[in-house]
Amino acid sequence: MERISFQDCYADDLSHCYGCGRLNPDGLHIKSYWDGEESVARFTPRPYHIAAPGFVYGGIIASLIDCHGTGTAAAATYRREGRDMGSEPKLRFVTASLKVNYLLPTPLGVELVARGRVKDAGRRKVTVSVDVIADGRICANGEVVAVLMPEGMKRA
Numbered sequence: 001m002e003r004i005s006f007q008d009c010y011a012d013d014l015s016h017c018y019g020c021g022r023l024n025p026d027g028l029h030i031k032s033y034w035d036g037e038e039s040v041a042r043f044t045p046r047p048y049h050i051a052a053p054g055f056v057y058g059g060i061i062a063s064l065i066d067c068h069g070t071g072t073a074a075a076a077t078y079r080r081e082g083r084d085m086g087s088e089p090k091l092r093f094v095t096a097s098l099k100v101n102y103l104l105p106t107p108l109g110v111e112l113v114a115r116g117r118v119k120d121a122g123r124r125k126v127t128v129s130v131d132v133i134a135d136g137r138i139c140a141n142g143e144v145v146a147v148l149m150p151e152g153m154k155r156a
Contacts, residue, residue, distance in 0.1 A: 005031035006039070006071035009086030014154070019067035030064060032071040032116070039072040039116040039128075045108055056106040061140045064114050065130045066098050069144025072116040073126035080121060093126065094153065097145035106132065106139040124148045 007020040007030065015023040020030040032041040043064055051057040073093040078085050106112065113133045120127040125147050132140040 003033055004085065005033055006075040006085065007031055007067070009074070009090065010092055011090045014090075014092045014149070017067065019063040020071060028060070028063060028067070030067040030071075030114075032068050032075070032114075034075065035115075037117070039068065039075065039114075041068045041071075041114040041116075042111055043114070044111045047108065050108060052105075054108055056108055056112070058100070058102055061102070061106055061112075061132055062098065062100045062142070064112060064132060065100055065140070065142040066095055066144060068114040068116055069098075069128040069130050069142070070095055070146045072118065072128045072130075073121075073144070073146035076118045076121055076126055076128075092149040092154075093146035094149045095144060096125070096147045098142065100140060100142040102140050104137060104139045106134050110134050112139075119143070 015021045018027045021027050030041055032039050045056045049057050049060045070093045074091045077091050114130050116128045116130045119129050128144045130142050131138045
């Protein structure tokens with residue numbers, strides 16, 4: 001049986017994000033899952049995600065950290081509330097703050113692994129730290145402060 005990603009549990013009308021929206025045909029389709037107490041997402045940048053020859057554009061790395069962090073925030077909240085992923089009311093978190101540290105040039109042509117850890121979780125705000133790993137080396141890390149999506153961002 002195939003596992004369902006955190007992002008696959010978002011409501012249809014909130015699944016258009018360029019980074020992780022399953023309904024965005026041109027998006028990155030980042031998908032996150034639990035791996036014990038950590039979350040993990042795997043993403044292989046395409047050749048056009050280039051910064052300089054052989055290296056990934058930093059915005060793609062930031063998007064990976066961002067979408068993995070907000071997905072992890074939603075999944076952690078479901079866990080904390082003792083609910084199944086995607087159960088009603090469906091949870092959707094958005095970015096309140098994003099910090100990215102570029103530690104090493106990130107190579108193109110290899111799978112990137114994002115590993116997330118919940119640092120702090122409140123009722124409406126979750127802080128997630130994320131490492132981005134390529135070829136066994138941490139190339140970037142970051143922190144996402146995610147908040148429950150404000151009602152004004154949701155469609156009627």
